[in-house]
Amino acid sequence: MHTGTLFQIVVIGALSVALAVCVNVFRPDPLPWVEDWTGKRLAAYDPGTTLAPRDAIAAWERDTLFVDVRTPVQFADGHVPNAINVPYDPFDFGFEAAALAAIPRDVPVILYCDSISCTKSKEMAEFLAFSGYNNVLVMPDGLVGWQEADGPLTDGAEGQGGSAQ
Amino acid sequence: MREYTMMRWLFIFARMAMGGIFLLAGVPKMLNPHGFSEMVYNYLILPDPLVNIVALGLPALEVVCGVALVLGVFTRGASLIVAVLMVSFMVAIAYTRIIGLDIACGCFSVSPEDAAAGGSAWTLVRDATILLLSFVVLVGAFSKGQDPHKL
Numbered sequence: 001m002h003t004g005t006l007f008q009i010v011v012i013g014a015l016s017v018a019l020a021v022c023v024n025v026f027r028p029d030p031l032p033w034v035e036d037w038t039g040k041r042l043a044a045y046d047p048g049t050t051l052a053p054r055d056a057i058a059a060w061e062r063d064t065l066f067v068d069v070r071t072p073v074q075f076a077d078g079h080v081p082n083a084i085n086v087p088y089d090p091f092d093f094g095f096e097a098a099a100l101a102a103i104p105r106d107v108p109v110i111l112y113c114d115s116i117s118c119t120k121s122k123e124m125a126e127f128l129a130f131s132g133y134n135n136v137l138v139m140p141d142g143l144v145g146w147q148e149a150d151g152p153l154t155d156g157a158e159g160q161g162g163s164a165q
Numbered sequence: 166m167r168e169y170t171m172m173r174w175l176f177i178f179a180r181m182a183m184g185g186i187f188l189l190a191g192v193p194k195m196l197n198p199h200g201f202s203e204m205v206y207n208y209l210i211l212p213d214p215l216v217n218i219v220a221l222g223l224p225a226l227e228v229v230c231g232v233a234l235v236l237g238v239f240t241r242g243a244s245l246i247v248a249v250l251m252v253s254f255m256v257a258i259a260y261t262r263i264i265g266l267d268i269a270c271g272c273f274s275v276s277p278e279d280a281a282a283g284g285s286a287w288t289l290v291r292d293a294t295i296l297l298l299s300f301v302v303l304v305g306a307f308s309k310g311q312d313p314h315k316l
Contacts, residue, residue: 008242012229020225023195031198031221037206037213074265114266117207144209144264 041116042140049125049137053149056110056139060151065109067102069124070143080112080146081154088113088120090127099124100131108135115144176305177237183247183302184234186295190273191227197275198224204271208257209264226250234302244299244306251296258288 024030060066066083068075075085086102089095103109111121121138128136194201202220205211211219233243261268270288
């Protein structure tokens, strides 16, 4: 590479670091430079209501009902086998009635969405707890964590809308 | 008085546009590093200790490159960084599509309302267009006709 170009890249990099440090230092609410993000996300869940993917797989092997709260399109792309799809969409007027009709109260259910990035399963669990469900668990690592733990996957749209299991 | 050809004007226009795009992208993220760090984490690409460093450093890099391109200083370095950044952004967005994440893009805004844009085909098309523009800027910056007296 041309020496001048390399020099320019180094100067731009140094200026960017200086700008980033100055702006963060002088902010009223500086962002810590290092944070335990996964721990922070997990701490947002109620203790005792979450399952690690490995434990979720063990529960799945004992025929526990899984509820996929992602969109129907994502569900059709791949999901936990035998899971039902009850999309979490608080902006849909029919959502609450559909969720209460599709998710049984008398058996334990495990909710999941994409990954630890997504808050839909957590919010669905809060809605169900508010509606009187007391058998609801969440797999915060979602389908990404499930696959990383070698959990099985099915694609196709069966179980859509919570109509089949 | 220097004679400017059509190509030269095209390069200048592309450089200024690219600089403007990077300023538009960098400033909102710089103003809200807390929101942007959430989005960086949500991509699940970086290890936890790097999330905030990138969330603070990347917008600053975008702003510095944007200013450099708009002003026409250090254009070779800035255009090279911008092209590499665009390729990285596209790889990151494609990755979220492949592993099935439904997340906010964090491209131009840190508002959660931008959620639908994350990882969508439209985002990839938009970024491909900007990437193309960045190549034009790159060619312009490295072509012999570039003002030799400029840094």
